[in-house]
Amino acid sequence: MNQLVNALGEVPYFQDLPAAAIEGIAHRARLRQVTAGEPIVIQGQECAGLGVVVAGQVRVSRSSPEGREQVLRILGPGRTFNDAAAIDGNPNPGTVTAAEDSVVGLIPRQTVLRVIDEYPAVAAAMLHLLAYRLRSLVDLTEDSALHSVVARVARLLLRCSEGDQPLVEGVPDACVRITQQDIAALTGSVREVVQRALKLLEQEGAIRMARARIHVLDPRILRDYAEEQR
Known part of the structure; x- marks a missing residue:
């Protein structure tokens, strides 16, 4: 229970609540231990309530028919x-x-209401x-519709280098420990294609790759590639 109370206290919109209110939310919540790859919420199913990550990491995704x-x-x-869904009561918008x-x-x-x-x-x-996340979705839509994979990778790395943290929300050093799989997931690509894009950017002098790290050497080169169209 203490672990859940601590996690709720870190939720941006619960941070200023009295301790008693956070404890009350925790008492009404249901804890689940899940293994890697296990679904927690299914897109289109009845509202599952508000979820909070207590430990580990989860991926939010949408699937087409x-x-x-x-x-x-x-x-x-x-x-x-x-x-x-926790606000409007409609089906879960994503998995x-x-x-x-x-x-x-x-x-x-x-309880949320x-x-x-x-x-x-x-x-x-x-x-x-929600406004912050909406802006992120607008950026993601633009990237997917208008830009090549190399451009999407360059744009993501630029955001990291400029202090934005587009990788793992709630993990401040995620950009430091960036993985090719994370980049592939967030750019709508696959690891092999992302690997080729990163090698190109490294050859051009924009980045230097190390084990589980990508160092940005020249943001100007990244900006040039970031505008590359499909």
Whole structure:
């Protein structure tokens, strides 16, 4: 229970709640231990409530009827998922899967609504977070529709080098420990194609690759590639 209380205290829109309120949310939540690859929330199913990552990491994705999957974001401890469904009660907008062995908490929708009603500042903070995520989705849509894989990789690395953290929400050093699999997931590509893109950027002098690290050497070169069209 203490682990869940600590994670809830890190949720951006719960941070200013009294300790008693956070403990009340924790008592109404259901803890789940999940293994890597295990689905937690299924796209299109009845609202599963608000999820919070207690330990580990989860991937939020959307799938097409043809089975194509796009990872929308990766979340670390203290970050929430299924926020929209928890607010409007509609079916889950995406699928949430454990990226590694993880612990998550699922908070009933009615509990979320009661907290919003009792603490209006929570609603404002939720809007702020949802606006941030909406902007990220707009960027992702633009990247997928207009830019080549090399450009998408360059744009992601640029955001990392400029202090934005587009990889794992809730893990501040994720850009330091970036992996090719993370890049592939967030650029809508596959590891082999991303590997070729990274090698090209390294040959051009934009980056230097090391074990589990990518060092940006020349942002100007990245910016040139970032505008490359499909």
